[in-house]
Structures are given as C-alpha cells and as structure tokens.
Amino acid sequence: MEKKFSVYSQRESFIGKLAFKAHSFAAQVFLLLMTGVIGIEVLFRHVFGGGFTWSQEVCELSFFLLVFLCQANTWQEDRHIRMDIFYNMFPAEIKKITDLLTIICATILYGLLAWQGLSEIKYQVAINESTMELQLPMWPFSLTMVFSCIVLLILLLRFLLVVWTDKSKQGVS
C-alpha cells in the first residue's frame, strides 16, 4: 500500500527522523517488553506458585516510556483525533489560523509539561527519588518525558517557521 505522510510530517528533517525513530524504538521494545513481562508473571504465578512484585512496575514504566516517546511522531503523522471535516473544507488562510492555534495549544500543554518536568528532575535527583519495587531512580523517566515534549515542541516550531511558510516543503504525498 502506498505510504501517505500527513501535512505535518517532517520526516526529511533530523528532528522528524528522530521523532519517528523514538516512536519506532519505543513501540518495538516496550510493547514486547510489557507482553513478555506479563507472560512471565502469569506463568510463574500459575505454574510455579508465585509471581514477581516488580512485574507490574516494569509494565507501568514501559507504558509511560512508550506513550511519551510516541507523542511527537503521533502529531507529526496527524494521528491525534480531531474534527478534521471542517478543517478540510476551510480555505488556506483559515487552515493557517487553525495550525497556529494547534501550535499554541500544544505548546501550552507540552511546554508546561517539559518546564515542570525539568524542575521535578532537579528535585528527584536531590532527594534520590526512586520507584517502589525496583528502586530505579525516577529522574530518567522524567527526563524521557521532558525529551519527548521538547522534540514535539521543536517539530511544532519548525512547522511554524519553515514548513508553514513554505508549502513546497510540506511532506504531502
């Protein structure tokens, strides 16, 4: 089947590729990891008479990493739900306004998440905050969240500055 890229796709750029690679890595590693850990937990509980206390934590942390590492690429590929029936009918000028509003709204959400995430990291490092079961330090997870938000913010900004002003650079196929 012919591969279609969304109008927001910036796969030709470094940051667009990075977003896709992060998505691809997270989906292939963490979904299989969650499946494997759940399988081992169920097997050990029912066959060997006892499960592991850490299995749920591993799945939860994997899910956290998965959903954040996929955020930027999901926007880039226009896979977030939206009422695009009106958008598709709008003239180019209104579409630009919508795109601008999308960027502002996403910046408020992900920008503040990244901002607060950064200050949380300082705090987590200072008090050596760790997970309940495996005692893993929390800051790498917060750092992944901040990293993913920043990748998305750069994609949004790049779309605003480069792609939005030059239609020929849009990844429409």
Next chain:
Amino acid sequence: MAEVGGYGLVFMMVLLLLGVPVTFALGSVAIVGLSIATDMSSVLQQLVMVATQTGTNFVLLCIPLFIFMGKMVFHTGIASNLFDCVEKWLGRIHGGLLVSSIVTCGLFGAITGSSSASVATMAGILRPELKRYKYDDGLSAGAIASAGTLAILIPPSAGFIFYGVLTDTSVGRLFLAGVIPGIISMFFYCFYCWFRCRLNPSLGPIGPRYSWKERILSLKGTWGLILLFGTVIGGIYGGLFTPTEASGVGVIGVLFISGIQKKLTWKATRDALIDTGYVAAMIYGIILTGYLMARFLAVTGASKALVDLVAQWQLTPYVFLLVVGIIYIILGTMLDMFGLLILTIPFFFPIVHYFGLDPVWFGVFAVIMSEIGLLSPPVGVNVFVMHDAAPDIPMASIFKGVFPYMIMSIFLIVLITIFPKIVLWLPNMMIN
C-alpha cells in the same frame, strides 16, 4: 467561578470545530482555566502528577495490548479459517455468506477490542467471496462495516476499557455488560440480511452445500482462535488474571498461533507494533487531558452548575438520555469513539450520578452510541476502512448500506433503556 468554566467550554468547542486536535484543545483550555481559577504553581504540579499517574496506569495499558492483538490477527491473516468454518455451517440459508460474515465479525470481536481491525480483517477475507457469489455491493459492504462495530460491544472492548478508566468503573463488569447487547445486535444484523435476501434472492444467493463431515472438519482450523478466546475471556472471569494480564496473554497467544501456522513474520509484527504506538500515544493524550478537563470543570464549579441546571429544568432521566443520544449522534458525525467519549463523559457523568443511573449501564449506552458514530457520515471510520478494502464500491453505497444497521443500533438503545436488565443481568449475576 462557574463562568470561567462556561467560557472555557465555549473556547474549547471553537478550537475543536476549527480542527485543533482534541488532546491539545482540552489540555490547553484546562491548564489556562485552572490557572485562572487557582494558581499556576499548583496547576503545574497537578499537570505532572496527572501525566505520571495516567502514564503508569496498569489498567490503561491493556488498550494498546488488545489493539496490538487485533492488528496482529489482521497482519498475519490467521482469522481466515474462522470464516471458512462459519460459512460451512451457516452458508446454506438466504444471504448465508453475509450472515456468516456477521457471525465471524462477532466472533472476531471476541478476540480483539478494535472495530476497525475487525472490519479491515474481515473485508479482506470476505470481499472476494461475496464478489464471487454476486452479492449486492451495498448490502454486503454495509453488513461488514456495521458488523465490525460488534468488536466494541463484545469483550474485550477498547471502548469499555477507556470508559472504565475514565469513570473508575469495573472493566470486568463492563465487559460482561456488553455481551448480551452484542449478541442481540449480531442477531438483528443477521436477521436483517436473511430477511432482505429472502425477499429478494438476487441480493444474496444461497451458498454451496457442505456435508456434515466437511462442517465438522472445518472446526479444526479454528482451534487457535477458540483457544485464544477461551484463554482471554475464560481467564478474566475464571479469576486467573486481570484484564490487563489477559491482554498480554492474548498477544502471546496470537504470536504463538501465527507462529505455528507459519504466518508470523517480523514485518507483520513490526507494522502492528508501530501502528499500536500511534493508538497508545493518542489514547494517553486524550485521557490525560480528559482528566485535566474534569478537574477544571470540578474546580470552576461548571460540573455542579450543569447538574443544577438539569435539576432546575426538571428533566426526567429519559429526556436526559434522549438529549445525550442526540448529542452523540451529532458529535459522532465528526469524531471517532475515543474522541466522543472523552468529550462527553466528563460532562455527562455527574448528571448520570444525579439521576442515579447505573454507571455500567451508561457505559454500554455510551459505547453503543459511539458505535453509531463509527458508521455515520461524513467521518464513519468503519466505512472508510471498508472502502479501503473494497475501493470498487462507491462510498455513497457503503453509507447507504450501513444506514439500516444504524437504525437497528438505535432500536437496541431503546430496548436497553426500557429493559436495563438486558445490560445488567449478566454482570450482576456473575460479579457480586
């Protein structure tokens, strides 16, 4: 303070109508609104706290796993034996192939929570057969696109998990609550196809005759999917594992069966994994911002104002449900199931409590209404998936084909409203 909530809602609707993604519109309005109603530092702390809590929600992670399971069944094509078997048993009645395809979709729904995966899989398998026996295009495309919606009523259902997480309702009870309405829907759809083809046999001829030996032998090809269904659903209700564990076991089962049938390839697995990544990120985004929106409505008093307004109007529960139904039908023309649920549940749920309606019952009501949205033009996700699989059938014919099924779903809504026990009997009987 409720005015802040009111303005926020109006602004959110404007953003949504302009085409801003639901996640971004809900999130930004909730954050700005909460910062006006409270203070910025507490909003920032809440934001990270909700993001972390939602991102580490053990129940929520079964949505991507069930969807991955459905996508693997689609990419590896292991469901084709299921149709062969059903067709050998039911193919000899009027419109037999269509009846078989609806029953197969229902059974397929029992191993995946994804409606579009169900339509994509079944359309790929059934379309050549329906064409070979000269079935009417509109009728057959409509039947497959509509029967795909059975996947979100028959457990495991992504819609019920989503609603359960959002409203803190038992996913196990919701799964059981969907079984009888799902079977009734399947019966309605089959009866409609049979009746149309009986009145006008040219729409769908009677299929070939098979001996009892052939029928019994056809059961052999379905062992894998029957085992999968038995393990997932039997495991949940037999107390062997939670719905989340069942989703992981289901994925292992699909990998195992497709491996044995030599249909497992790395490309199929990789495509399914990457596709699932999109769904996981999208669902996480809307649940995160849905929680923020619910907090915004609570803090500004908008939820209470809404309930007070309903109380002031002295609406009866039936009138409330009628209004809700109309809103779902309108929004369903523009949004898919997850978007529809996230935009409506934070507003309707406090009113559901006010009227004393059972949250499990309302969950089934909301999911059936969202199911109608999957079929209604111009968005109708299932119709687009069907059109992708059968591009020779015009979109208008498919939309025309699904219309009777939408009416049947509305009839089902009326039925469960008059007789709520259709929904509540099974969960009440099995889970005290």
